[in-house]
Amino acid sequence: MSTPRLRDVAERAGVSIRTVSNVVNGYARVSEERRARVEAAVAELGYQPNLMARNLRRGRTGLIALVVPELDVPYFAELTRAIITKARQQGYTVVVDQTDGEPDREREIVMGGAMAAMFDGVILSPLALSQTDLARRDNSRPLVLLGERIAESPYDHVAIDNVAAARAATEHLFDIGRSRVAAIGDQPWEGGETAQLRTAGFRLAHEARRRRLDESLIVTNRRFHHADGAEAMAALLDHPKGPPDAVFCYNDLLALGAIRTLLSRGVRVPEDVAVVGFDDIETGRYNTPSLTTVSPDKSTIAWLAIDRLIARLGERADDEPTELWAPYELAIRESTAG
Amino acid sequence: MSTPRLRDVAERAGVSIRTVSNVVNGYARVSEERRARVEAAVAELGYQPNLMARNLRRGRTGLIALVVPELDVPYFAELTRAIITKARQQGYTVVVDQTDGEPDREREIVMGGAMAAMFDGVILSPLALSQTDLARRDNSRPLVLLGERIAESPYDHVAIDNVAAARAATEHLFDIGRSRVAAIGDQPWEGGETAQLRTAGFRLAHEARRRRLDESLIVTNRRFHHADGAEAMAALLDHPKGPPDAVFCYNDLLALGAIRTLLSRGVRVPEDVAVVGFDDIETGRYNTPSLTTVSPDKSTIAWLAIDRLIARLGERADDEPTELWAPYELAIRESTAG
DNA sequence: GATATGCTCTGCATCGTTGAAATCCGCTCG
DNA sequence: CGAGCGGATTTCAACGATGCAGAGCATATC
Numbered sequence: 207m208s209t210p211r212l213r214d215v216a217e218r219a220g221v222s223i224r225t226v227s228n229v230v231n232g233y234a235r236v237s238e239e240r241r242a243r244v245e246a247a248v249a250e251l252g253y254q255p256n257l258m259a260r261n262l263r264r265g266r267t268g269l270i271a272l273v274v275p276e277l278d279v280p281y282f283a284e285l286t287r288a289i290i291t292k293a294r295q296q297g298y299t300v301v302v303d304q305t306d307g308e309p310d311r312e313r314e315i316v317m318g319g320a321m322a323a324m325f326d327g328v329i330l331s332p333l334a335l336s337q338t339d340l341a342r343r344d345n346s347r348p349l350v351l352l353g354e355r356i357a358e359s360p361y362d363h364v365a366i367d368n369v370a371a372a373r374a375a376t377e378h379l380f381d382i383g384r385s386r387v388a389a390i391g392d393q394p395w396e397g398g399e400t401a402q403l404r405t406a407g408f409r410l411a412h413e414a415r416r417r418r419l420d421e422s423l424i425v426t427n428r429r430f431h432h433a434d435g436a437e438a439m440a441a442l443l444d445h446p447k448g449p450p451d452a453v454f455c456y457n458d459l460l461a462l463g464a465i466r467t468l469l470s471r472g473v474r475v476p477e478d479v480a481v482v483g484f485d486d487i488e489t490g491r492y493n494t495p496s497l498t499t500v501s502p503d504k505s506t507i508a509w510l511a512i513d514r515l516i517a518r519l520g521e522r523a524d525d526e527p528t529e530l531w532a533p534y535e536l537a538i539r540e541s542t543a544g
Numbered sequence: 545m546s547t548p549r550l551r552d553v554a555e556r557a558g559v560s561i562r563t564v565s566n567v568v569n570g571y572a573r574v575s576e577e578r579r580a581r582v583e584a585a586v587a588e589l590g591y592q593p594n595l596m597a598r599n600l601r602r603g604r605t606g607l608i609a610l611v612v613p614e615l616d617v618p619y620f621a622e623l624t625r626a627i628i629t630k631a632r633q634q635g636y637t638v639v640v641d642q643t644d645g646e647p648d649r650e651r652e653i654v655m656g657g658a659m660a661a662m663f664d665g666v667i668l669s670p671l672a673l674s675q676t677d678l679a680r681r682d683n684s685r686p687l688v689l690l691g692e693r694i695a696e697s698p699y700d701h702v703a704i705d706n707v708a709a710a711r712a713a714t715e716h717l718f719d720i721g722r723s724r725v726a727a728i729g730d731q732p733w734e735g736g737e738t739a740q741l742r743t744a745g746f747r748l749a750h751e752a753r754r755r756r757l758d759e760s761l762i763v764t765n766r767r768f769h770h771a772d773g774a775e776a777m778a779a780l781l782d783h784p785k786g787p788p789d790a791v792f793c794y795n796d797l798l799a800l801g802a803i804r805t806l807l808s809r810g811v812r813v814p815e816d817v818a819v820v821g822f823d824d825i826e827t828g829r830y831n832t833p834s835l836t837t838v839s840p841d842k843s844t845i846a847w848l849a850i851d852r853l854i855a856r857l858g859e860r861a862d863d864e865p866t867e868l869w870a871p872y873e874l875a876i877r878e879s880t881a882g
Numbered sequence: 883g884a885t886a887t888g889c890t891c892t893g894c895a896t897c898g899t900t901g902a903a904a905t906c907c908g909c910t911c912g
Numbered sequence: 913c914g915a916g917c918g919g920a921t922t923t924c925a926a927c928g929a930t931g932c933a934g935a936g937c938a939t940a941t942c
Contacts, residue, residue, distance in 0.1 A: 209684075211899090212898065213898080223899085228920095236920075236921085254657075254658050256600075256897085257658065258599040258605065259898035261927095262898085262899075263927055264900070264927090278624075286616075287614070291644075299659065301607075303637075304628055318592070320593060431826075436830070462831075466831070469832040489618075489800065491770070492770040549929085550929065560893075566890095572890075575889090575890065578891085594929065596927085597930090598929055599929090601896080601897055602929085602930070
């Protein structure tokens with residue numbers, strides 16, 4: 207026997223389709239007696255509402271798309287987990303879409319490709335999409351951006367204060383007595399806004415402490431994986447003016463890659479070179495040495511993003527776009543001890 | 545102006561709704577002249593098919609649910625990434641659902657809760673669902689299991705040969721001259737089938753090499769995170785008969801946790817204790833020392849699972865349930881060097 | 883020239899649900 | 913006692929697409 211429909215339940219209970227619908231959804235008041243009959247019929251037939259029909263009728267799916275560049279980057283995995291959890295609490299299901307940094311893929315979901323219609327809203331961690339793209343977006347469904355606000359884009363965005371966080375990380379290195387501090391991960395091009403903010407914080411720390419900044423100690427990277435950090439660190443070790451005595455990496459993978467290079471070259475961490483990361487991924491805590499890192503409050507980020515998106519789906523649809531700031535802290539561990 | 549429908553396109557092009565549908569889907573033959581008119585209208589109006597309506601009518605959504613315990617466990621994140629990629633190539637979209645090991649959540653999607661109807665098929669990495677549960681499942685939509693086959697369940701499953709892999713890992717430890725080998729991660733209870741197979745391989749290696757096995761060197765663990773490996777290793781170091789000279793951990797997180805404990809206690813890896821992991825996660829490669837590990841071919845696993853699922857969605861719906869084996873290899877790195 | 887043949891193309895019904903409005907019923911109130 | 917009222921229940925018409933069957937038309941066939 208195929209899946210029962212409202213009609214089947216209605217027949218069995220001897221009421222109208224609409225009444226069954228009302229019972230199932232708890233919409234209108236239904237007399238005790240009928241409600242009981244309907245519930246019995248529902249149970250006997252094992253009725254489950256057909257979501258596709260419901261979606262069509264309601265014009266909503268209860269699905270939220272979460273678009274991230276790479277799922278196997280621990281930061282995104284951990285953040286994704288948090289978002290899925292929060293969304294579920296609010297009755298939404300999250301569809302994770304990884305873009306591999308392919309602009310087309312990002313566009314498909316965010317800008318309104320065919321698939322876009324399946325989602326009530328989108329949470330995007332932008333990588334390829336430029337400000338120009340976003341300005342052109344069909345704004346019929348809400349979008350919340352994770353990470354830096356893209357200039358004047360008319361969207362909500364959730365982020366931590368990257369400048370302040372980077373500055374704090376850098377100053378911490380000064381505090382433990384380091385003077386020649388390098389930065390790994392700058393991205394001075396369109397799409398690298400977040401990295402640029404961290405560089406700004408890095409510079410600011412130098413100014414605040416009246417330290418001279420050697421520009422050649424700022425290393426740029428296209429990607430943020432272990433391998434990139436390892437390479438960058440190798441280059442720094444061969445720096446003409448000698449290696450730095452501390453490194454601020456713009457994410458934890460870069461930092462772990464850098465540590466790998468240091469240790470395999472016989473450089474001690476933190477004695478010879480101290481290392482700070484960014485993101486506070488689980489693995490960093492169990493690395494040897496454990497990684498000092500900027501720890502964004504992922505749970506709050508998730509909460510703010512979901513909350514904001516759901517507000518827009520509801521009555522608060524027309525509020526002004528907001529910038530929401532999540533807290534962070536500097537988790538000090540072995541890689542900067544002493 | 546709201547989203548255009550087939551009807552709007554039809555009006556504009558001066559043809560019937562049905563013809564527009566035919567053009568959009570490439571179903572029937574349509575004359576060049578009309579096709580051009582329709583395509584122009586589609587372009588002008590920016591028509592996008594309404595997926596909810598299409599889903600209702602077709603009875604399919606093009607969505608596949610991937611149910612995994614924890615997304616921020618790197619193995620699952622990497623596997624998820626591979627599956628998303630393969631599915632996309634076949635025109636399917638993956639909805640990732642993490643269960644946090646909550647049986648109810650797993651049931652919701654797999655056993656046929658309301659949400660289940662949204663998916664054409666399910667790929668499940670089972671954790672909580674017992675064999676009894678699965679036997680009771682409504683089999684109207686295909687299910688592919690990742691990992692060990694649960695006894696006589698009538699489902700396809702994709703896995704690597706855990707016994708052989710575990711045996712190879714253990715024998716490798718003998719090969720490099722270790723004699724007192726511990727195992728971290730056994731789970732001698734329902735739901736721990738995969739761990740049990742690895743333990744079987746571990747035992748088998750001892751028999752094959754005619755080594756005496758000290759049962760007290762097999763440590764059980766509820767969970768497979770860094771912390772669990774760290775604790776287990778701490779216990780082993782305090783073993784009454786002295787610490788082992790090698791450890792086989794049932795996943796890489798356990799192994800990294802174990803290494804952390806070893807190094808922080810001043811025990812050298814691999815000189816004093818060699819360590820082997822399982823899963824080959826990215827981070828293990830950049831750890832110091834880099835981690836020797838069993839490397840399942842995640843890409844093949846993903847490919848087999850998707851391929852099989854799609855076959856069941858199509859004409860091959862009634863084939864016998866199959867066991868599909870993906871290859872693996874032992875990636876030998878520093879943690880067992882010498 | 884009439885019938886058969888092969889394509890295009892269209893109309894209608896339908897997928898299963900819910901919004902809106904109509905109906906029904908029992909009760910209160912003037 | 914009839915109008916008025918409010919809550920319970922039903923009827924009707926979508927939501928936007930596709931399956932199916934058949935209409936329309938030009939060409940092929942004898």
